[in-house]
Amino acid sequence: MAEIVHPRFLRPLKAPAEDLGQVLKFGPDHPLVLDSGKNLSPLTIAYMTYGELNADRSNAILVAHALSGDQFVASTHPVTGKPGWWDLTVGPGKPIDTNRFFVICANVVGGCMGTTGPGDIDPATGEPYGPKFPVVTIRDMVRAQAMLLDALGIEQVLCVLGGSMGGMQVLQWAASYPDRIFSAMPIATAARHSAQNIAFNEVGRQAIMADPEWRGGNYAVSGNSPSKGLAVARMAAHITYLSETALQRKFGRLLQDREALSFGFDADFQIESYLRHQGMTFVDRFDANSYLYITRAMDYFDLAADYGGVLAEAFRGSKTRFCLVSFTSDWLFPTSENKRIAHALNAAGANVSFVEIASDRGHDAFLLDEPELFDTIRGFLSSQAYAKGVK
Amino acid sequence: MNDASKVGSAIALRPDLAAIADMIPNSTRVLDIGCGDGALLEYLVRVKNIDGRGLELSQQNVNQCVARGLSVVQGDADTDLGEYPSGVFDIVILSQTIQATERPSYVLQQLLRIGKRTIVSFPNFGHWRVRLSLALRGRMPVTKTLGHEWYDTPNIHLCTIADFLSLARDVDARIDQALSLNEGERTKPMQPDAWGPNLFAQGAIFLLAKK
Numbered sequence: 001m002a003e004i005v006h007p008r009f010l011r012p013l014k015a016p017a018e019d020l021g022q023v024l025k026f027g028p029d030h031p032l033v034l035d036s037g038k039n040l041s042p043l044t045i046a047y048m049t050y051g052e053l054n055a056d057r058s059n060a061i062l063v064a065h066a067l068s069g070d071q072f073v074a075s076t077h078p079v080t081g082k083p084g085w086w087d088l089t090v091g092p093g094k095p096i097d098t099n100r101f102f103v104i105c106a107n108v109v110g111g112c113m114g115t116t117g118p119g120d121i122d123p124a125t126g127e128p129y130g131p132k133f134p135v136v137t138i139r140d141m142v143r144a145q146a147m148l149l150d151a152l153g154i155e156q157v158l159c160v161l162g163g164s165m166g167g168m169q170v171l172q173w174a175a176s177y178p179d180r181i182f183s184a185m186p187i188a189t190a191a192r193h194s195a196q197n198i199a200f201n202e203v204g205r206q207a208i209m210a211d212p213e214w215r216g217g218n219y220a221v222s223g224n225s226p227s228k229g230l231a232v233a234r235m236a237a238h239i240t241y242l243s244e245t246a247l248q249r250k251f252g253r254l255l256q257d258r259e260a261l262s263f264g265f266d267a268d269f270q271i272e273s274y275l276r277h278q279g280m281t282f283v284d285r286f287d288a289n290s291y292l293y294i295t296r297a298m299d300y301f302d303l304a305a306d307y308g309g310v311l312a313e314a315f316r317g318s319k320t321r322f323c324l325v326s327f328t329s330d331w332l333f334p335t336s337e338n339k340r341i342a343h344a345l346n347a348a349g350a351n352v353s354f355v356e357i358a359s360d361r362g363h364d365a366f367l368l369d370e371p372e373l374f375d376t377i378r379g380f381l382s383s384q385a386y387a388k389g390v391k
Numbered sequence: 392m393n394d395a396s397k398v399g400s401a402i403a404l405r406p407d408l409a410a411i412a413d414m415i416p417n418s419t420r421v422l423d424i425g426c427g428d429g430a431l432l433e434y435l436v437r438v439k440n441i442d443g444r445g446l447e448l449s450q451q452n453v454n455q456c457v458a459r460g461l462s463v464v465q466g467d468a469d470t471d472l473g474e475y476p477s478g479v480f481d482i483v484i485l486s487q488t489i490q491a492t493e494r495p496s497y498v499l500q501q502l503l504r505i506g507k508r509t510i511v512s513f514p515n516f517g518h519w520r521v522r523l524s525l526a527l528r529g530r531m532p533v534t535k536t537l538g539h540e541w542y543d544t545p546n547i548h549l550c551t552i553a554d555f556l557s558l559a560r561d562v563d564a565r566i567d568q569a570l571s572l573n574e575g576e577r578t579k580p581m582q583p584d585a586w587g588p589n590l591f592a593q594g595a596i597f598l599l600a601k602k
Binding site: 352 | 444
């Protein structure tokens with residue numbers, strides 16, 4: 001049904017010697033049926049795996065990535081040459097121990113690292129989809145991941161984990177395919193995108209669309225891209241990933257490479273320089289249209305809405321074991337949103353743990369060196385492996 | 392001696408917790424409210440093969456429990472019990488916690504609703520040392536089981552065994568088993584409405600169900 005080939009990236013590879021993972025191609029006989037009612041075909045899913053799948057296929061762990069993440073969880077990024085985004089958490093002997101578990105991560109549908117997205121060729125026109133790419137949802141992303149598991153011959157994963165938008169996918173997995181996930185770890189996430197979060201996403205999208213190079217989304221043919229708009233979108237979003245305390249501690253009012261204010265609009269302050277750097281480096285590895293589509297998928301996410309407005313109904317009868325994690329200084333996906341999920345799981349009679357970790361590093365804490373997060377992941381995964389009888 | 396303090400020597404249980412463990416049949420579904428660092432829950436999961444959950448106020452304790460592989464949620468018995476569906480647990484445990492809740496009557500009613508059976512243990516404020524301290528010294532008692540000064544105690548709703556019996560009657564609870572916790576940390580069956588235990592027991596453990 002699916003053909004396995006080598007991956008393809010939008011930009012030249014800077015680390016060609018690295019393991020670039022694999023891609024699965026689904027032909028017209030296997031379209032991805034989208035929530036919008038449209039079919040996406042052909043479909044390519046680019047993914048990475050780490051560790052070995054055991055004989056009874058019981059040690060698979062699926063990692064779902066966040067908005068700006070990709071499948072390069074624990075290996076050098078082929079475009080930036082930097083370590084994987086969860087390199088601290090995933091690897092041999094690490095909290096998600098690849099000596100023991102088989103870790104899979106796929107680039108989401110709508111993304112720009114090999115899985116079908118707006119930068120790909122629309123078979124109907126022979127040109128890049130651009131703005132004609134169908135709007136995708138978190139559930140569409142999860143559906144594509146289920147197709148990947150089918151192709152890999154994995155009936156049930158031991159655990160599906162993810163932070164932020166990755167956590168949304170974890171929750172959607174639990175609701176859509178409860179029997180295919182033995183346990184679930186949604187980290188720093190929410191069962192619905194809040195008004196504030198939609199607002200921030202909208203600022204980012206407007207920044208991209210205000211860039212004349214965006215050209216109504218058809219920039220691919222021009223050979224340019226709305227990199228200024230995308231950089232501004234990333235700068236605004238990046239602020240939401242941090243906390244005021246962390247910003248104050250790291251930057252305060254420190255000046256950038258100068259003794260005094262310049263009385264101009266240069267990056268006088270270190271924080272300005274830092275954000276500009278974040279914006280500029282982001283455009284090297286991310287596609288502006290993908291940013292529009294993926295943020296839209298987050299905005300549309302409201303798990304309870306699919307279940308008559310009662311979140312507990314999404315988890316009714318679920319045998320999946322849950323472990324929720326939030327961080328005290330995360331104001332983008334605050335503890336209250338994570339607790340709301342815990343309450344719904346309790347109401348559904350599900351098996352749930354909930355850990356709030358004290359950290360002043362904001363939403364980004366889930367990607368960083370947080371020993372209490374590591375202990376939680378390690379403890380939860382080993383108890384799940386024990387319960388499932390993973391050898 | 393209880394079975395639970397002998398079995399599974401890898402996990403040593405406090406005698407009152409061991410007595411509670413002995414009341415719980417194997418392979419049942421148990422909710423431990425105020426599960427602390429998870430000692431009882433871990434014992435029940437590992438030795439008695441129960442499907443165990445915990446609710447704990449202290450986030451630090453919760454994190455420790457989860458790192459130990461237990462299913463525990465941070466929450467407050469006074470406010471969070473309402474969200475649990477009725478009758479989903481075979482047994483709900485409230486160990487040495489009811490005296491620290493804001494609404495003991497509400498909490499007890501919730502326990503009886505959520506669990507088919509409920510185990511409640513608490514320090515007995517009718518113990519003779521407590522009575523003596525107040526009667527002779529005229530001071531709020533600070534004893535081994537009640538180790539806090541009046542101004543910093545979490546125990547805001549202390550009661551005697553007789554007081555608890557009266558609350559149990561008020562909320563239509565049937566008492567299936569009663570144990571006294573005594574000097575030397577021994578537990579033994581008691582006749583709860585007799586005058587003896589209310590004077591001599593340091594604490595009590597009740598197995599209750601909705602009438």
